[in-house]
Structures are given as structure tokens and as C-alpha cells.
Amino acid sequence: MTALLAFTPIAAITLLLVVFRWPATRAMPLAWVITGIVALTYWDMTAKRFFAASVQGLVIAFTLLYIVFGAILLLNTIRHSGAVNTMREGFRAISPDRRIQAIIIAWLFGSFIEGASGFGTPAAVAAPLLVIIGFPAFAAVVATLIIQSTPVTFGAVGTPILVGIKTGLAGSPAVDSFLIQNGHEVAKAGVIPLSYLDVIGRTAATFHAIAGILIPLIICVFLTKFFGKERSFKRGLEVWPFAIFAALAFILPYLAVAYLIGPEFPSLLGGLIGLAVVVPAARAGFLMPKETWDFPPNSDWEPRWLGVYQEKDLEEEEAEAHIGMVAAWSPYILVAALLVITRLDFLPFKEWLTSASVTTSFQWLWDWFGEESVSAKIQWFYLPGFTFFLTTLVAWGIFRMSTSRYVAAWKETAATMFTVSIALGFAVPTVRVFIASNVNGVGLESMPIELANTVSDLAGNAWPVFAGLIGALGAFLAGSNTVSNMMFSLFQFGVAENVGINPTMVVGLQAVGAAAGNMICVHNVVAAAATVGLLGKEGLIIRITIWPMFYYLLVIGTAGVIGIYLVNIAPV
Numbered sequence: 001m002t003a004l005l006a007f008t009p010i011a012a013i014t015l016l017l018v019v020f021r022w023p024a025t026r027a028m029p030l031a032w033v034i035t036g037i038v039a040l041t042y043w044d045m046t047a048k049r050f051f052a053a054s055v056q057g058l059v060i061a062f063t064l065l066y067i068v069f070g071a072i073l074l075l076n077t078i079r080h081s082g083a084v085n086t087m088r089e090g091f092r093a094i095s096p097d098r099r100i101q102a103i104i105i106a107w108l109f110g111s112f113i114e115g116a117s118g119f120g121t122p123a124a125v126a127a128p129l130l131v132i133i134g135f136p137a138f139a140a141v142v143a144t145l146i147i148q149s150t151p152v153t154f155g156a157v158g159t160p161i162l163v164g165i166k167t168g169l170a171g172s173p174a175v176d177s178f179l180i181q182n183g184h185e186v187a188k189a190g191v192i193p194l195s196y197l198d199v200i201g202r203t204a205a206t207f208h209a210i211a212g213i214l215i216p217l218i219i220c221v222f223l224t225k226f227f228g229k230e231r232s233f234k235r236g237l238e239v240w241p242f243a244i245f246a247a248l249a250f251i252l253p254y255l256a257v258a259y260l261i262g263p264e265f266p267s268l269l270g271g272l273i274g275l276a277v278v279v280p281a282a283r284a285g286f287l288m289p290k291e292t293w294d295f296p297p298n299s300d301w302e303p304r305w306l307g308v309y310q311e312k313d314l315e316e317e318e319a320e321a322h323i324g325m326v327a328a329w330s331p332y333i334l335v336a337a338l339l340v341i342t343r344l345d346f347l348p349f350k351e352w353l354t355s356a357s358v359t360t361s362f363q364w365l366w367d368w369f370g371e372e373s374v375s376a377k378i379q380w381f382y383l384p385g386f387t388f389f390l391t392t393l394v395a396w397g398i399f400r401m402s403t404s405r406y407v408a409a410w411k412e413t414a415a416t417m418f419t420v421s422i423a424l425g426f427a428v429p430t431v432r433v434f435i436a437s438n439v440n441g442v443g444l445e446s447m448p449i450e451l452a453n454t455v456s457d458l459a460g461n462a463w464p465v466f467a468g469l470i471g472a473l474g475a476f477l478a479g480s481n482t483v484s485n486m487m488f489s490l491f492q493f494g495v496a497e498n499v500g501i502n503p504t505m506v507v508g509l510q511a512v513g514a515a516a517g518n519m520i521c522v523h524n525v526v527a528a529a530a531t532v533g534l535l536g537k538e539g540l541i542i543r544i545t546i547w548p549m550f551y552y553l554l555v556i557g558t559a560g561v562i563g564i565y566l567v568n569i570a571p572v
Contacts, residue, residue, distance in 0.1 A: 002042075002444065002450050002454075003450060003451050003453075003454035005038055005042050005447075006038075006447040006448070006450045006451040007451055008034060008035075008038050009031060009034060009035040009038065009430065009434055009447070010451075010473075010476070010477070012030070012031045012034045012035075013027065013028075013031045013430075013522060016030060016031065016539075017522070017538055017539035017542060018539045018542050018543055018546075019539075020539075021539045021540065022539065023423075023535065023536035023537070023538065023539075024423035024427065024522065024525075024526050024535070024536070024538045024539075025419050025422045025423050025535070025536065027538075027539075028422075028423055028426035028427040028430060028522070029422070029426045031426070031427075031430050032054070032426045032429055032430040032433070035430050035433050035434055036050055036054075036433060038447070039433050039434075039437045039440075039447075042442075043437045043440040043441075043442065043444055043447070044440050044441030044442045045433075045436075045437055045439070045440045045441075046441070048369060048370065048371070049369075049371055049374070049436060049439055050433060050436075051369070052366070052369035052371040052374045052436075053371075053374055053429070053432040053433045053435075053436035054429040054432065054433060055365065055369070055429075056374050056375065056376045056429075056432045056436075057428040057429030057430070057431065057432035057433070058425060058428070058429055059362060059376035059377075059378065060376050060428045060432070061421075061424040061425050061427070061428040061429070061523075062378065063378055063383055063385075064120075064424050064428070064523060064527055065417065065420060065421060065424060066378075066383055066385035066386075067119060067120070067121065067124060067383060067384050067385040067388070067527070068124065068385075068417075068420060068424075068527050068530045068531060069385060069388075069413060069417060070124075070384065070385035070386070070387070070388025070389050070392075071121075071124035071125065071128060071384075071385075071388055071531045072128075072413045072416060072530065072531055073388060073389065073392050073409060073410065073413045074128070074331060074335070074388045074391055074392050074395070075128035075131070075132070075531065075532075076408075076409035076410075076412050076413050077331075077392045077395050077396065077399075077401070077406065077409045078128075078132060078331060078395065079132070079409070080401065080405040080406070080408055080409045081323065081395065081399035081401050081405070082323060082399075083323045083327070083328040083395075083399055084132045084133075085323075086323050086324065086325055086327075086328035087129075087132055087133055087328050087329065088132070088133050088134060090325050090328065090329070091133045093283075094279060094282050094283055095282050095283075095288065095292075096292050096294070097239070097288070097289065097292045097293055097294075098134075098135065098223065098293055098294055098295060099219075099220040099223060099224070099236065099239045099242075099243075099289070099293055100239070100242065100282055100288070101130070101133060101135075102130065102135075102143045102219050102220065102223060103216045103219065103220070103239075103242070103243060103246045103278070104246075104275070104278060104279060104282065105126050105129055105130055105133075106122075106126055106130065106143040106144050106146070106147050106219060107147050107215065107216045107219065107246060107247075107250065107274075108246065108249075108250060108271050108274045108275045108278060109125075109126055109129075109271065109275065110122035110123075110125075110126040110144055110147045110151075110271075111147060111150065111151035111250055111267050111270060111271035111274070112267070112268060112270075112271025112272050112274075112275065112336065113125050113126065113271070113335075113336060113339065114147075114148070114151040114152060114155040114156075114267050114271075115151055115154060115155060115157070115265065115266070115267030115268030115269070115270070115271055116156075116157070116268050116336065116339040116340045116343055117155070117156055117339040117343065117384050118152075118155035118156025118159055118160075118482075119156065119383070119384055120148070120479070120518070120523075120524045120527055120528065121339070121384045122144055122147065122148065122151075123141065123144040123145060123148070123524065123527065123528035123531065124384070124388075124527065124528070124531050125332065125335060126140075126143075126144045126147075127140040127141050127143075127144045127528055127531055127532050128140075128531050128532055129332065130143065130144070131307065131532050134295070135295070136227055136295060136301055136305035136306065137305065137306055137307030137532040137533060137534050138227070138304060138305040138306075138307075138534060138537065138540075138541070139223055139226070139227045139295070139305065140532055141525075141528045141529055141532060141534060141541055142222060142223075142226070142541060142544050142545060143219050143222075143223065144528060145518075145519050145520075145524065145525065145528055145541065145545045146215060146218060146219050146222065146519060146545060146548050147215060147219070148515075148518035148519050148524065149208075149211070149212065149215060149515050149516045149518065149519060149548070149549075149552055150208045150209075150211070150212030150215055150250075150251075150254075150267075150515070151254075151266075151267035151270070151271065151515075152267075152481050152514075152515035152518050153201075153204045153205075153208060153263075153267075153481060153511045153512060153514070153515045154201070154205070154254075154258070154263055154264070154265070154266040154267040154268075155267060155481065156343065156482075157264045157265070157268065157343045157344065157345075158201070158262070158263035158264040158265070158266075159482050160480075160481040160482045160485055160511060160514065160515070161197055161200060161201050161204070161263040161485070161511060162197060162263060162264070163482055163486075164481065164482035164483065164484070164485030164486050164489070164511075164514075165192070165197065165200055165485045165489045165507060165510075165511060166192045166197055167485075167486050168485050168486045168487065168488065168489030168490050169192050169489050169490055169493060169507070170190050170191060170192055171190040172190075172490055172493070173189075174493070174494065174497065175192070175490070175493060176189055176190065178493075178497075178503065179192075179193065179196055184196045194262070196504075197262075197263060198262050198263065199504060199571050200263075200504060200507055200508050200511065201258050201262060201263030201266075202258050202259050202571065203504060203505060203507075203508030203571050204258075204508045204511040204512050205254060205255055205258035205259070205266055206255070206508075207508060207509065207512045207556045207559055207560070208251075208254075208512055208515070209251045209254070209255050210555060210556070210559050211512070211516075211551070211552045211555040211556050211559075212247065212250075212251055213244065213247045213248070213251060214247070214551075215247065215548070216243040216244075216246045216247045217236070217237070217239070217240055217243035217244065217247070218548050218551065219243075220236040220237075220239050220243055221233050221236030221237060222236070222544065222548070223236060224236035224293065226544060227295055227305065228293070228295070228296070229295075229296040229300070235293055238289045238290075238291070238293075239289045239293075241287040242282075242286075242287040242288060242289070245278070245281070245286075245287050246274065246278050249273070249274040249277040249278050250270045250271060250273075250274035251270065253266075253269055253270045253273040253274070254266040254267065254269075254270030257269050257270065268340065304537060304540065307532040307533030307534045323399060327398050327399070330394075330395070330398055331391050331392075331394070331395045331398075334391050334394060335387055335388065335391050338387045338390070338391070339384060339387055342382065342387070350382070353379065353381045353382040354379055354382050358379070358380060358381050359377050359378065359379050359380070360377060360378045360380070361375070361377040362375070362376065362377065363375075371436075371439075373436070373439065374432075374436055392406075392409070416530070416533065416535075419535050419536075420526070420527075420530040420535060423526045423530075423535065423538075424523055424526055424527070427522045427523045427526060428479070428523055431477050431478055431479065431522075431523075434446070434447050434448065434477055435447075435448065435477070435478065435483075435487065446487075448473065448474060448477060448487055448488075449487070449488075449491060451473070452470050452473070452488060452491055453491075455469070455470065456491075456495045460499065461499055461501075462561075463495055463496065463499050463501070463506065464501065464505070464506065464509060464557060464560035464561045464563075464564050464565075465557040465558075465560070465561060466557070467492055467495075467496075467506045467509035467510055467513060467557075467560065468509045468510070468512055468513025468516065468552075468553045468556045468557055468560070469513060469553055469557075470488055470491075470492065470510065470513065471484050471485075471488060471492075471509065471510040471511065471512065471513025471514035471515075471516075471517060472484075472513045472514065472516050472517030472520075472549065472553060473517065474487050474488050474514055474517065475513075475514045475515070475516075475517025475518050475521050476517045476520055476521045476522070477521070478521070479518075479521040479522065479523040479524050480518075480521075481511070481514040481515050481517075481518060484510075484514035484517065485510060485511055485514055488510055488514075489507055489510055492506045492507050492509070492510040493506065493507055501564050501565075502564055502571070504571050505560060505563060505564050505571065506560075506564075508571075509556055509557075509560050512552075512556050513552075513553060513556065516549050516552035516553055516556075517549065519545045519546070519548060519549040519552075520542050520545050520546050520549055522538070525538045525541050525542055525545075526538055528541075529541060
């Protein structure tokens with residue numbers, strides 16, 4: 001009964017968004033109410049904690065809206081400048097084939113941005129870029145959400161492992177004992193040494209490499225099946241030599257960095273090296289398919305494919321002055337550069353941008369609620385939203401836009417934010433209540449932990465098959481690989497020890513599953529849809545992206561069973 005009730009909020013979200021196809025603006029307020037009823041009654045959560053968690057969710061939702069607003073503003077600025085014409089011509093010069101363009105922008109550039117920033121930023125950056133060069137908005141969001149898998153465990157310079165798993169495992173005597181027995185130097189009880197985090201990073205990278213090698217091909221297959229004139233998987237499969245080449249161009253350096261350097265840079269350097277290898281190869285026609293594939297004519301696009309910006313953008317903006325190729329791409333080059341230099345620990349920028357002097361902590365609010373485990377803060381200049389705002393100002397000057405056009409970009413962006421605010425303003429509080437239910441009057445664990453406990457009891461020795469699913473569940477709820485790892489790493493470690501299998505492998509599966517869950521997590525989907533004007537179609541998007549997530553979980557589950565039971569791989 002406890003597990004069934006814990007599953008109620010997840011079932012409600014799934015039914016409303018995916019089955020009934022409600023827009024998130026209607027589904028998420030009802031999901032918040034349902035979650036609140038379960039938390040306040042069966043879990044006996046206090047009303048004060050319920051509202052504290054909800055307010056915490058609102059603060060986090062605001063940070064997401066900050067990012068989304070900046071991403072939409074950048075898109076509108078580029079639209080109004082007329083730079084879109086130059087960008088389109090530039091990509092036609094690389095390859096007019098939409099499958100190749102998706103691999104380069106979604107898979108390689110998106111992975112690079114994920115490695116630098118995390119926060120769901122790849123969709124906010126790459127999806128509008130795909131729209132600019134002529135993709136249907138729906139196709140752009142699907143492509144950029146599918147890549148929210150392989151690079152995510154090492155996103156934001158390794159945060160899901162260096163913060164998520166480190167925090168999740170810290171403070172457990174069982175973990176300390178395991179580390180000492182396996183030769184890891186534990187400087188202080190309850191502190192996870194970097195040597196062990198490196199091992200988990202290598203384990204996760206290996207699982208990702210096995211599953212991720214087909215992700216570029218899956219993107220192509222989904223584009224041709226759902227958005228092609230022929231509605232054919234075959235047209236996507238035609239590009240398999242180039243897709244596998246592009247996958248290896250990312251995965252091989254990604255693996256090398258994970259094994260030789262650590263968890264900070266696999267995705268960032270993998271994406272950067274992959275771009276340096278694949279773009280020249282595409283220009284040279286290396287492994288190109290015999291026939292070029294494109295979407296049907298714009299007049300034949302289904303209405304659900306179109307975002308509000310796209311409908312305006314079908315009539316191209318004229319540039320006020322000639323915009324060269326370097327200038328046209330400079331906003332995205334600047335975004336990538338700023339995200340990288342502000343997130344590297346050996347540079348001075350990160351320390352100041354995350355310091356208390358430029359952070360709003362709302363400590364007075366959390367003191368009033370009296371809930372020490374519930375808090376949130378806004379790092380105004382560190383969040384990618386500020387990078388987007390700054391870039392639009394630079395673009396205004398580079399593109400020599402008139403003030404009226406730049407103001408028009410701001411007005412269009414502001415007009416879109418109301419419905420986005422409703423969707424995220426209920427989605428994130430729903431998640432925070434779900435997680436914060438660990439403090440209650442009946443001695444139960446939090447809803448996600450109770451649900452995971454039941455799954456582990458049923459799975460027994462088959463746990464490696466389900467470990468990734470639990471990680472994905474955490475990401476689906478929290479919208480974050482890092483938070484999923486915080487919630488479930490110690491749980492996964494304990495289940496592995498109880499079953500008698502290697503806990504390092506299982507925690508690695510947790511990290512990989514949590515990455516795959518980002519393909520369908522509600523507020524990632526809402527944010528990605530918002531950047532290209534697709535609000536209200538979140539359920540339709542999840543109905544497509546859930547399949548590559550299942551593929552990912554199936555592959556890593558199988559690989560986990562083989563590695564643990566058949567090959568007896570034991571990374572420690």
C-alpha cells in the first residue's frame with residue numbers, strides 16, 4: 001500500500017501528460033494537489049513542511065525560468081537580426097542533410113554544452129539553433145532531449161558525480177568500511193575520497209559508451225520516422241556509417257578522459273574533440289549517405305510540429321546590415337566560451353560568481369519555516385540565464401540591430417513567459433514535496449525511497465537490471481542527475497551489499513540511469529519546449545523520448561548483469 005501510494009504522483013503525471021495529453025499548465029497543478037494530499041495524509045507531513053518544500057520548488061522554478069527566458073531572448077535576438085539567413089547557408093555548406101545537421105548540433109555541440117554547464121542548457125541552446133536552421137520545433141526538441149543521456153553524468157564539469165554521488169554516499173560507516181577494505185585512503189570518516197569517485201566515473205563512462213554508441217543513429221531514425229515525408233525508419237538507418245563515426249568521435253575521447261583525467265571533463269572534451277573531427281569530415285563528404293534527406297516542405301508540416309517562433313520565422317527576417325559567418329555564429333561561440341570559463345575551478349571566475357555576496361539565499365524565509373533540510377538559493381551571475389542575457393547585448397552590437405528590433409525581441413520573450421511560469425511553477429514544487437516527504441509523523445522514508453525499497457525487495461539478485469531504472473526515476477522526478485544521485489546512491493550501495501554484488505558497479509548504473517531519465521523528466525521537457533514555443537505539447541514529446549530512454553535502460557541493465565555475474569568485473 002505504501003509503495004502504491006508513493007507511486008500515485010508519478011502515475012498522475014504520466015496519465016495526465018502522456019495518456020490524456022493534457023498540457024503541463026493543466027497537468028502539473030493537479031499533480032501538485034494529488035502529491036500534497038498523499039504527503040499530508042498518509043505520510044503525515046506537516047503543513048509547514050509541505051509549504052516550505054513548495055516554496056523551495058518555486059525558487060528553483062524561478063532559476064529555471066531565468067535560464068529559459070535568456071535562451072528565448074537569445075533566439076529572438078538572432079531572429080530579429082536576420083543572422084538566421086547566414087547561419088542556414090553555413091550549415092548547407094557543411095551538409096544540407098538534416099540527419100547530419102542533427103548529429104553535429106544535437107549530439108556533438110549539445111554534449112559539449114552539457115559538459116560545460118548542465119542545467120538542461122543543451123536543449124535551451126541547441127533546440128533553438130536547430131529551429132533557426134530550418135528544423136520543425138518539435139523535431140528540434142526531440143533531438144536535443146535524446147542526447148540528454150550519454151554526456152549528462154559528466155555534465156556541469158562532473159557535478160553529478162563530484163557533488164551528487166559524493167554527497168549521497170557520505171556519512172555511511174558501511175561505505176567507509178568498503179573503501180578501506182579496497183585500498184582507498186579515507187582521510188576522514190564520512191568523506192568520499194576522489195580516488196573512489198574516479199572509479200565510479202570510469203564505471204559510468206564504460207556503461208555510457210556501450211549504450212551511447214547508437215544515440216546519434218537513434219536521433220536520425222526518429223527524425224525520419226516521425227518527421228519525414230516517408231515516415232520511414234529506413235531513411236534514418238541509411239546514415240549509420242556517419243552516425244557511428246560521430247558516436248565514436250565523441251565516445252573515444254570521452255572514455256580516455258574519464259580513465260586518464262577524471263569525471264570533470266569527459267563530456268566537455270569529448271564534445272569539443274568530436275566537433276573538431278566530425279565537422280571537417282562532413283565538409284569533405286566522408287561517409288556521407290548517397291541521398292540527401294530533408295523535411296517535407298514547410299507547407300506540409302503538421303501544426304503540432306510548429307512552435308510559435310517558427311510560425312513567425314517562416315518569413316525570414318531581413319538583416320539591417322550584411323552579417324558574416326563568424327559574426328552570425330558569434331553568439332553561440334560566446335555562450336559556449338563563457339559557460340566553460342565560468343565553471344573551471346582553476347580560473348578565478350567561478351569562486352566569485354558563486355560567492356555569498358552575489359547569491360540570494362532566502363535564509364530569512366527558511367528560518368521562518370524552521371525546516372533546516374529545505375532551502376534554495378539563486379546564483380544570479382553563475383546561472384546560464386545571465387550568460388544568455390549578456391550574449392544578447394553583445395549580439396545587439398555585433399549585428400548592428402536597431403533599438404526597436406532589440407526591444408521587440410524582449411517584448412516577444414516576455415509575452416511567452418506566463419504559461420511557462422505556470423507549468424514550471426507547479427512542476428518543481430510537486431517534485432520537492434515528493435522528495436521532502438522523508439520528514440513525517442509516521443516514520444516512513446520519503447516517497448521515492450519507499451518506492452525504491454519495494455522494487456529492490458521484488459528484484460533480489462536481478463537488481464542490476466533495475467538499478468538504472470531507479471536512477472531514471474529520480475531524474476524524472478527531480479529533473480537532475482545530481483539530485484537523483486544524492487537521493488539514491490547510498491540506497492543503491494546498500495542494496496548491492498545486501499544482494500552480495502559489487503556496489504561500485506551498481507552505483508555506476510545509478511549514475512547512468514539518472515542520466516537517461518533526463519530524456520523524459522517533466523521540467524526538462526517543459527523548459528526545452530518553452531525555448532522553441534511548444535508549450536502544451538509536453539506529453540507528446542515524452543511519448544517519443546520515452547523509447548530511447550527504455551533502450552538506454554535495457555542496454556545498461558543487460559551490460560550490468562553481464563559485467564557483474566558473467567564477466568565478474570569488479571572495479572573498486
